[in-house]
Amino acid sequence: MFVVVLNVDRSDGTHTRGGRLDLTLVSSDLAADAIWEVHPTLTSDHFATLTSLPVAPPVPPRPPPRWNIRRADWSRFQASLDEWWADYQPPDDLHQQERDLTAAIQTAATTAIPMCAPSRRHRTDWWYYNDEVREHNHRVNLHRKLYKKRPNPNNLRLLQEVVARARQVSLRAKEDKWLEWCATFSQHTSLGQMWRSVRTASGAAPPRPAAHPHPQQEAERLATIFTSRGSSNQLPLHTRRTQQQLQLHRDEAVREAMEVADMTDRPFSLQELQQAKRRGRDTATGVDGVPYSMLAHAGPAGDAALRYRDHKGGFPRARLTIALRWC
Incomplete structure (x- = not known):
């Protein structure tokens, strides 16, 4: 694998005086479709550089099939x-x-x-879930069990009040989280990032983290490091x-x-x-x-x-x- 300098033939200067000392090195496999440009934001006496690599994220492997014990x-x-x-x-x-x-x-x-x-299960409230929401959901479960065990008007009224309170807490957590996200948007925020936030708030499945491309080799490497560090x-x-x-x-x-x-x-x-x-x-x-x-x-x-x-x-x-x- 070779390393390619993207801005070696560019006239764009990365310094306020027109210098091009800030080099961007990319491997030859990624350099073909790479896009390099100077960002207008000034950091000290150097301009920021923006490198775009059109690389699709790796698709995580599906979990291995398992035995259906219920039909054994x-x-x-x-x-x-x-x-x-x-x-x-x-x-x-x-x-x-x-x-x-x-x-x-x-x-x-x-x-x-x-x-x-x-199956891949996901929670629709994962993006705003916090300790307060968890506590009120726990209270709802407790009062549901109480009403199921003793179905009387008093327990029903308590359950309705707890459910209403939990909904208010969830709505407030949604609003706070959405306002927090909106505060991070700027003129540099891409349209794709904004649509991803909208889909997340609508209850879509969360993005799956990319799996390691070589899990066996990585596990052996970590085990070797742990063994060497723990050796006598x-x-x-x-x-x-x-x-x-x-x-x-x-x-x-x-x-x-x-x-x-x-x-x-x-x-x-x-x-x-x-x-x-x-x-x-x-x-x-x-x-x-x-x-x-x-x-x-x-x-x-x-x-x-x-x-x-x-x-x-x-x-x-x-x-x-x-x-x-x-x-």
Whole structure:
């Protein structure tokens, strides 16, 4: 990629004396349609420069499809897991067991649960929403629940008064926010920006923030920076020597503590596993896309896999290393 100077062949001076020391550098990919001009606004003894790049904002990727739990065929889901468990030979590595169980649940879900595209929800009051509006909306919800629980004339009158008050607060917040926006308009405000403000005030969906063009590389870069900054190599020399001297003693103390018998060193019973299953609303999906309802409907195969991990009595090596380092 090359860099192009936009104003190298221009006669427009950027200085009050006609000089052109203020150069504008743009990459060669953007320089073809770039527009450079001198702004009439004077900043000290230099004029401001305006560079327009006709580049469309990146389109954010759509969220990945998810499983529609409400239309799940749990009998087929359990049958798929039972078929997998019948031919499965659990390895000794607990991490591999976890990956295998997750893959089996995802395969069973793909077979028994239809997919649906996630919807994009937006609040029409996002552009003027503040703490006062939130507080009055909360009061409206409280009085609605009270009237639903005890429907009498007094509670109805209270609900009507609270709703009327909340509407007044929302209208005042709209007016204040709109006046604040109008105060920012000037002769330099584009017509497109004004129309975007009008569409926002009319309740249109808010502009979606652009996603990072390379999320995986950016996450790895941030993780590398965090790891390097949190490394023990950043500590003073005497602190690192003290850590090395205490490391063997700490490792031995942890190993001895792991060998000490305790009353809790027994496998979980099937009844305890059943009681631990959540009966309320479903949890949010993680990176693997598996909500808690799939674990609750895993059936005998899921219970057998959990019991096998429990009877194995092992501890993941990565977690053991972290525990030893932070002791």
